[in-house]
Amino acid sequence: MLSRISTFFIFRFAIAIVVTTLFFVDFGFTEQHEKHSTHKADKTADLNVKLHTEPQKIQAGVSAALMFHLTDAKGEPFTDLMIHHDRILHVLIVGENLQIIGHIHPEDFESRDMMAELEGTYTVHFTFPVAGRYILALDVMTADAEFAKYLYVDVEGDKKMADISDDFQREKVVFGYTEEGGDRFTKAVSIIDGKGTSKYHVKIKVPEQIKAGEMVHITYHFSRDGKPITDLVPFLDAPMHFAIVSTRLDGILHTHGTVPMNERTDKMMKKDPHAGHKMKKPPATGHQHQGTTPEKFGPAVMLMTTFPKAGVYQIFGQLKHTDQILFPTFMVKVEESD
Ligand SMILES: [Cu+2]
Structure with a gap:
């Protein structure tokens, strides 16, 4: 055989x-x-x-x-x-x-x-x-x-990639794209062409100064038509996925977001006393998989990460709301450590 x-x-x-x-x-x-x-x-x-x-x-x-x-x-x-x-x-x-x-x-x-x-x-x-x-x-x-x-x-091809451009906005309109079913989205997304099927408002809270080698917390806040979104759903067994790449293109980190603890317990207590039973168990191993993903969460998702070197990094996010896949992307500058 x-x-x-x-x-x-x-x-x-x-x-x-x-x-x-x-x-x-x-x-x-x-x-x-x-x-x-x-x-x-x-x-x-x-x-x-x-x-x-x-x-x-x-x-x-x-x-x-x-x-x-x-x-x-x-x-x-x-x-x-x-x-x-x-x-x-x-x-x-x-x-x-x-x-x-x-x-x-x-x-x-x-x-x-x-x-x-x-x-x-x-x-x-x-x-x-x-x-x-x-x-x-x-x-x-x-x-x-x-x-x-x-x-x-x-x-190769005639249509060349646009040049890299700095964008340090902390608040953006982010487009959603209709998923292909089963947490699939197989197409390339351009974060600047605005060709999505829905619109969201995303803000991030990020420390004023980020230093290489130090743990950083970045909090994302999602809203639509002025209302916070509280029914985000897990995408590929995580609240949010991240791809973090520097302008040097010398590595790429695939990591995952977490739902802030206070928000998670609030929801369990107020809305559904049994919510804890529905949570998925975390895998036995694990950094990037720590914690559990509630069935519904929002408006906040947190990224905890460490940038290895000084430089400019693009943080691509990916998460799901109803059948829409969002790619909120923000750029940060990382300073040399002292
Ligand atoms: Cu994946």
Whole structure:
């Protein structure tokens, strides 16, 4: 049976592609990840990822297949992945101008290839909207550890990416996009083109000065037509997802927000004394997954994070209200630590 599977696999890939080993480095923001590997020696170095794409030269505006081949230190396929945040593997995609975001998973596509996954290859499909460089974050989890890797993809085409631009507003109109069902949204979103299907008002509270290496709390506040939104719902098993990237494009952090404690208990006490029973249990491991996500929450969501170096960072958010997926995105400046 196994050899049949590999023959099938090899055949499929023989007609596929020249292997491009893309620039590939251990992710910069590793502090929190290392904490996880307490059961065994640090396994983070043991995940290798090769990306094959089809077509090999990706064109802007044309759907491309991205095939990630995961192997361990011995070169064996990496197959013991666990579902975390409702998905087997998470791919975040950010354009180098920090204005384009995508968040996709193998499960988001009907063409999901389980046979290839048995051999350690996971596929997602993405239409890069414009030419230029993109940074991709890959996040997976096993029973022992979490792994985060990043790599780059260069996209060709006539339509070039707009230049990076500073925007330090703390209050914005943010567009919502209708989800594709089952917490899926597989398209690229431009945070500046205003092509969404609904409008929200988002404010953030952020310390006046942020220093590299220090824990920062950023609170998001969501409203619509002047009314606070109190029925935000979990998206992929978290109140909010974040992709944090600096203008240096030297790493990408996929992390998650929390519902502030006071708001959570208020809701449980006042509205539904049994709300606690409906909360999802947190997974056994975990930084980025700490706490529980109430079934409904808002208007506040909090991000706790540490920026590794001084610089300008874009903080892409993603969360859900009814069937709308919002991408509230804010830029912060991080100062050198004393
Ligand atoms: Cu994800």
